[in-house]
Amino acid sequence: MRKLDLRTGRTVWSSYRSQRISEEPLTRDFRTDVLVIGMGISGAMTADLLTEAGHGVIMIDRRGPSLGSTRATTALVQFEIDVPLAKLRRTIGTDRATRAWQRARLAVANLRGRIEELQIPCRMKDRPTLYLAGNVLSGSSLRQEAEIRAAAGLSARYLTASELKAGFDLQREGAILSDGNLALDPVKLTSGLLSHARARGAQLFAPEEAVEIRYRREFVEVMTRSGHRIEARYVVLATGYELLDVARNDRHEIISTWAIATRRHPKSKLWPGEGLIWEASDPYLYLRTRHDGRIICGGEDEEFKDEATRDALIPEKTERIVEKLGKLLPAIDPTPEFAWAGSFGTTRTGLPLIGPVPRKPRIFALMGYGGNGITFSRIGAELIRSALAGHEDIDADLFRL
Structure with a gap:
């Protein structure tokens, strides 16, 4: 082992x-x-x-x-898969890629239903997701991704820069807005x-x-x-x-990741709807709120080498995440109260x-x-x-x- x-x-x-x-x-x-x-x-x-x-x-x-x-885990429970649907269709075929995304959406719905059925007090909240334009997808490519998702029966609406600013007070070239996702305590x-x-x-x-x-x-x-x-x-x-x-x-490889959680913020300082946010970037930033007003934010993923290397990077990665978070949400205090490193597995698809x-x-x-x-x-x-x-x-x- x-x-x-x-x-x-x-x-x-x-x-x-x-x-x-x-x-x-x-x-x-x-x-x-x-x-x-x-x-x-x-x-x-x-x-x-x-x-x-x-x-x-x-x-x-x-x-x-x-x-x-x-x-x-930062516990952003989404149906969105790390690999965009348009790219996954080119990799494994349209039918298989579409079924994978649809099954992920069904799984989130099934999990929501199970938690409600068993009445598990895990602070579950329905949350929309904002997939922000980045260095992997932006402009017409991001709009096309939204159209492909919508055609597959998945929740997806493209937001222009002005719509994103007006609705969520975020500055990006555009975004895909989805619903049906969850935030919870893992x-x-x-x-x-x-x-x-x-x-x-x-x-x-x-x-x-x-x-x-x-x-x-x-x-x-x-x-x-x-x-x-x-x-x-x-x-x-x-x-x-x-x-x-x-x-x-x-087909399985190990990746290192880093995350922070900020101090508590009043609701007035958080973004409208407190949706889950992640980027069409590599490496990508991802964030959510917690019930107490903290912002959980992670990213800066890279190939796992060993624990010592991963852990030594915590100060540097924390600084980068704080900088990115502060730039994305200038009205909040990005100072971390918690910071940690972890490892996870992934595949090419x-x-x-x-x-x-x-x-x-x-x-x-x-x-x-x-x-x-x-x-x-x-x-x-x-x-x-x-x-x-x-x-x-x-x-x-x-x-x-």
């Missing part, structure tokens, strides 16, 4: 006490229907849907619930989903680590750091960007890799989530639920390893 220090610094989600999820040490061998390795947001969504479907679930995590990448969401999974019988063991996976025809045998054995009909690898050897894939590991159909991997981690986590949970029910999801081919 490739172990990573997934985040460094003080994240904004660590500024309060979250709901305590009861986990316990593994003290004996177990046999179960499904073993989920990872108790972050991907593992929590998977455990929620699988326990609801009647599966027996055991979860293990080498840290504990929400103690990995989940606390580093730690509270993960805790809520795990709590419901536990109530349906899921067992959580941490800290515990899978050190060896032995594939058998009828089951999978997982040896743990504590010396115990878990035998499962299926194993789900929801380990974020710490890839187990069995799930190695040359911007689409995640989800599904059974080649030649090991009882082992499922969820990886390469890019900037749409929470949205793709929901898709992953849905695809695995369908597969274990004995039928393939209609969009499984888009994400297959």
Whole structure:
């Protein structure tokens, strides 16, 4: 397993006490229907849907619930994929690209419905999204992107510079306005989903680590750091960007990212509608508000080298993010109260890799989530639920390893 220090610094989600999820040490061998390795947001969504479907679930995590990448996310829950629809159509074909974007939009709607159904208090708010002109798309290219999205049945309206200024007090050449996206608290969401999974019988063991996976025809045998054995009909690898050897894939790469959260601002200082904002740029800036008036802002992504290199760049990257944020929103105070670094996985297409590991159909991997981690986590949970029910999801081919 490739172990990573997934985040460094003080994240904004660590500024309060979250709901305590009861986990316990593994003290004996177990046999179960499904073993989920990872108790972050991907593992929590998977455990929620699988326990609801009647599966027996055991979860293990080498840290504990929400103690990995989940606390580093900025939690902009969007259907927009990192790769523009026009570009993705050229890369994987019009039908497949359109289906990927449409499925992402459905996933956000499904997640909203699930949170409301379970009444999880994760401070979920519906938010529009502004995709600002940048060095990747601007002018006629950005307008064309809006038209392609709208033709595909996706929410998209092109705003001219004057419309953007009048409606949102932002200075850019133009933007695409979309609706149907969310802002939420990822730690509270993960805790809520795990709590419901536990109530349906899921067992959580941490800290515990899978050190060896032995594939058998009828089951999978997982040896743990504590010396115990878990035998499962299926194993789900929801380990974020710490890839187990069995799930190695040359289409997946690790990226470093940096983020800040500002001091609290009065509502009058924030932009109208408090929409999620990101840029058609490389590297791009992305930002949102939190319930307490803080602005969460991140970006400056680059290829991951090692933790020491990533962490040493926190002061420099923080300064750049603060400068960009202050230039975009001159009326606010961009001084950071929190600053952190993290790592995430991505792919060339911007689409995640989800599904059974080649030649090991009882082992499922969820990886390469890019900037749409929470949205793709929901898709992953849905695809695995369908597969274990004995039928393939209609969009499984888009994400297959």
